[in-house]
Amino acid sequence: MKDCIYIAINAGKKILYLLACNSMFFNQTTYPIGNQPYAVAVADVNNDNKPDIVTAIFASYFVGVLLNAGNGNFLNQTTSSVDFAPRSVAVIDVNSDNKPDILVAIWDSNTVNVLLNAGNGTFLNRTSYSVGYQPSSIVGADVNGDNRADIVVANYNSVNIGVLLNAGNGTFFNQTTYSVGYNPSSVAVVDVNNDNKLDIIVANTDSSTVSVLLNGGNGIFLNQTSYTVGWNPYSVVGADVNGDNQADIVVANYNSNNIGVLLHC
Numbered sequence: 001m002k003d004c005i006y007i008a009i010n011a012g013k014k015i016l017y018l019l020a021c022n023s024m025f026f027n028q029t030t031y032p033i034g035n036q037p038y039a040v041a042v043a044d045v046n047n048d049n050k051p052d053i054v055t056a057i058f059a060s061y062f063v064g065v066l067l068n069a070g071n072g073n074f075l076n077q078t079t080s081s082v083d084f085a086p087r088s089v090a091v092i093d094v095n096s097d098n099k100p101d102i103l104v105a106i107w108d109s110n111t112v113n114v115l116l117n118a119g120n121g122t123f124l125n126r127t128s129y130s131v132g133y134q135p136s137s138i139v140g141a142d143v144n145g146d147n148r149a150d151i152v153v154a155n156y157n158s159v160n161i162g163v164l165l166n167a168g169n170g171t172f173f174n175q176t177t178y179s180v181g182y183n184p185s186s187v188a189v190v191d192v193n194n195d196n197k198l199d200i201i202v203a204n205t206d207s208s209t210v211s212v213l214l215n216g217g218n219g220i221f222l223n224q225t226s227y228t229v230g231w232n233p234y235s236v237v238g239a240d241v242n243g244d245n246q247a248d249i250v251v252a253n254y255n256s257n258n259i260g261v262l263l264h265c
Contacts, residue, residue: 033077034060043091043100044068046121056086056104063089063104067121080123083109092140093117094149095170105131105138105153112138112153116170131175132158141189142166143198144219151175152200154184161187161202165219178221181207190238191215192247192264203229203236203251210236210251210262230256 034057041054050068055077057064061084064077085108094101099117104126106113110133113126132155140149148166153175155162159182162175181204188201197215202224204211208231211224230253238247246264253260 029073031066031074031077033057033064033066034062034079036060037064038087039089041089041091045091045100045117046119047099052121054089054091054102056082056089058085058087058107061085063102063115065121065123078122080115080126082106082113082115082126083111083128085109086113087134087136088138090138090140092149094140094166096148101170103138103140103151105135107134107136107156110134112151112164114151114170114172127171129164129172129175131155131162131164132160132177134158135162136184137186139187139189141198143189143200143215144217145197150219152187152189154180154187154202156183156185156205159183161200161213163200163219163221176220178213178224180204180211180213180224181209181226183207184211185233186235188236188238190247192238194246201236201238201249203233205232205234205254208232208253210249212249227262229253229260229262230258232256233260 036059038058039056045052053066055064062079066074066077083106086104087107088105090103102115104113111128115123134156135153136156137154139152151164153162160177164172180202183206184202185205186203192199200213202211209226213221232254233251234254235252237250241248249262251260
């Protein structure tokens with residue numbers, strides 16, 4: 001604990017003890033995993049109503065799962081092998097069995113891996129799908145309105161993004177690619193024009209832009225519209241930050257030492 005004290009309050013016949021802290025969070029508790037963890041996601045993977053941790057371990061070539069033991073504590077990780085150098089991870093149910101599965105963008109093998117949830121927080125062997133060169137960011141979302149989660153991936157050195165539509169039962173069609181700026185490093189999926197279809201936002205690191213690709217229906221996307229941001233944007237999020245029920249863009253500009261907020265017009 002950090003700078004915490006107990007305060008006793010006399011409430012009639014009962015004494016209430018409150019824990020007061022000068023800081024918002026306690027010091028970190030660490031859990032050993034593999035070499036160079038690169039990405040993390042949080043989701044209830046064993047359906048016990050407690051959020052678990054899923055990590056992409058870049059230099060150890062696996063994903064790790066730390067099940068929630070309760071009270072903010074986690075069990076030792078279990079691991080599942082993936083292709084070389086996992087860079088980004090997402091957790092979403094892709095085969096409609098109400099169990100969240102794992103999606104992984106694999107930097108060195110130019111693939112995405114899908115690990116289906118076998119139950120109790122264990123996962124089947126990976127299925128690999130070829131994508132572009134050095135995929136850096138992955139999202140699972142239903143982009144064609146068929147109630148099945150699809151895959152959107154930023155292909156860093158292919159200067160495009162890939163969309164892999166769900167073919168059913170947690171399998172995927174080959175990617176369809178869309179041109180964006182140079183070296184797309186981060187991708188987000190959100191409805192930006194309030195038409196109830198999910199659109200794509202991309203941070204283009206070496207173009208110093210973000211791209212917006214509107215959903216044209218059936219999982220097909222229109223050509224990008226680009227917006228200038230700071231120098232070397234590395235991460236992007238779409239969210240309504242000003243309460244007008246329209247999605248805005250927040251981007252981390254790595255070499256400008258700032259973040260940018262693009263409000264929806």
